[in-house]
Amino acid sequence: MKYLPINKDLFIKNRKNFMAQMKPNSLAVFNSNDIYPVSADSTLPFEQHRDIFFLSGVDQEESILIVYPDCPKESLREVLFLRETNEHIAVWEGEKLNKERAFETSGVKTVFWLQDLEKVLAEMMAYADTVYINTNEHYRAKIETETREARFTKWLLAKYPAHSVAKSNPLLQRLRSVKDQIEIDLIQKACNITEKGFRRILGFVKPGVWEYEIEAEFAHEFLRNRSKGFAYTPIIASGSNANVLHYIENNQQCKDGDLILFDVAAEYANYASDMSRTIPISGRYTDRQKDVYNAVNRVKNEATKMLVPGAIWADYHVEVGKLMTSELLGLGLLDKADVQNENPDWPAYKKYFMHGTSHHMGLDTHDYGLLHEPIQANMVFTVEPGIYLPDEGFGIRLEDDVVVQESGEPFNLMRNIPIEVEEIEDLMNQ
Template structure:
């Protein structure tokens, strides 16, 4: 792994929180993601199952975890199964984790080989009353894709049809939403790398550059700083491309007089940064660009003040929508009469601000978390209002990552230039 080791105290705490919520006679089972194939004999880069990583810190394929907190034998309450290295693997892929390394990373003392998982389950199943199965229950998931977790759940149910089954996702979702200090440190490291990338982009940007050149600078900066790369496909959207919310083609020229919207973030130790900045390609905002940017900034500050303990996502979206309407009126894009007569189920501001203002952030970019929960300290959210005016070829989105505290919140991106004067000063310094 490229990233520096995370203290295993994190994973010990995480397992303890989950285990306390499992009923008597229960066994929770989780497995790693697969290495997915491409064409011929190729394969994609491995990405660990976020839930398994949250509980073990193991960043390797062919891994299983069993939690049986009420087992009478203490050693059997937590069991980790990892892939055994053989001579073939040593030659072609290198050595996998040893048992001692896995113990050190996870804090789990009983470590077996993955090929022992099925036989162990057969022996232990007679003492189990209920299986807790893991599953991806994110509301934006790809429901057509059958994961290794889905396959494992199906196989176990078919083999042990008389056992009760419960969902692990609601328990994990609740606890993953509240970040531990070690998780906040990983997020901060991801943002440190992201900031370096942004400053490099501001330094390199000039009329005539291609969007993919900026992406290349960003990739290089990330990899040079212990990140394994992008948290998600980066958006380098200049001119009219900024009005396409998920523009990732990054194949056009950055032209004099245009803005470029850059939505990106580094991954570090499986934790993800997610920021958006808009830069004038020539270093100076035009009067209209400045006007729209300031309007988006006003909404950003309004929303950020409301990402605090006690609020909810529903209320945040509702109040932010009203603030956005005010700013769109000031920009001459809407008027009060139109808003008074609009269909409340299809508000007019959605033409210019069609996406959400915030989402959970953590091990997944759109991290899991209770959808209607009251905001609590330890939760991390993005704050990302945007204004997109297709007729003018202007798209502006501003995004920072916000940690909720007992006293209010902490903007984890506060040292990354955002205000108009900061951006223009930065561009002049880099010229």
């Protein structure tokens, strides 16, 4: 792995918290992800299933974690199954975890090779009454591929039909949404790498460069700082491309007088950061661009203050909508009649700001979190308002990542990434 070792106390604590929520005499199973084929013998780069990583720190394929806190056999209360490594694998694929290093990574003392799974699992299931299966119930999930986890669940339920079944996902949604300090430090590291990338491109962007050249500058800086690269597909959208919310072609030339919107961020140790900035390609904002930019920035700053313990995500978005409506009235983009006659299900401000303001983030860019439950301290959220003006040829989005505090305003993990108009212009014109 490119990243430095993570303190295994994080994973020990995560398992302890998960097991404390399990039903009596139950076990839970977590699988690694597949390596997905492309064609011929080509594959996509491996990405570990975030749940097994959260609970073990194991970051390789063909791995299974089973936790069974009430198991009468103490050695089987936490068990890892790994693909057996050997000299051939070490030469052709690189070193894999052996049993000693698996313990150093995860804190799990009992480690078997994967070929022992069915025998050991049969013993554990003979003791257990309930089995927890791990489904993906994230509100944005759209899954067309059968995952390794899904295949295993199908096999498990067919082989052991007499067991009661429970779901891991609701427990993980709650646990993963509230971050340990070690996790916050890892997200901060990702944000710091993102900052280095952004500062690098401030000196690079000028009329005539291509969006993909800017993408390459970000990638260079991310990789040289121990990141695997982008936390999500980067958006580098100059001119009116910024009005396409998920513009990812990044293939246009940057023109004098236009703005360029970045929604680009680094990952570190599988933890995401998520940044948006909008800068002038020529190094100076026009008065109109500056007015719209500052309106978006004011909404971001005021919205951030609303992310406090006890707040409800849906209510928060209603309040942010009121902030944006006020700014759009001030910019002359809406008038009072627009607001008075608006459709409550699609308020007038949605013409110019059609997406949400905040989402959970952590191991996934759109991380786990039950949106109907109150916000808690140590949850990490994005704050990303925008105003999109196709008729004027530009769009502006600004986004920071913040940690909810027990009291007071959230802590901004991107506090050192330039965002004020004057600072960006100064840095671009040094």
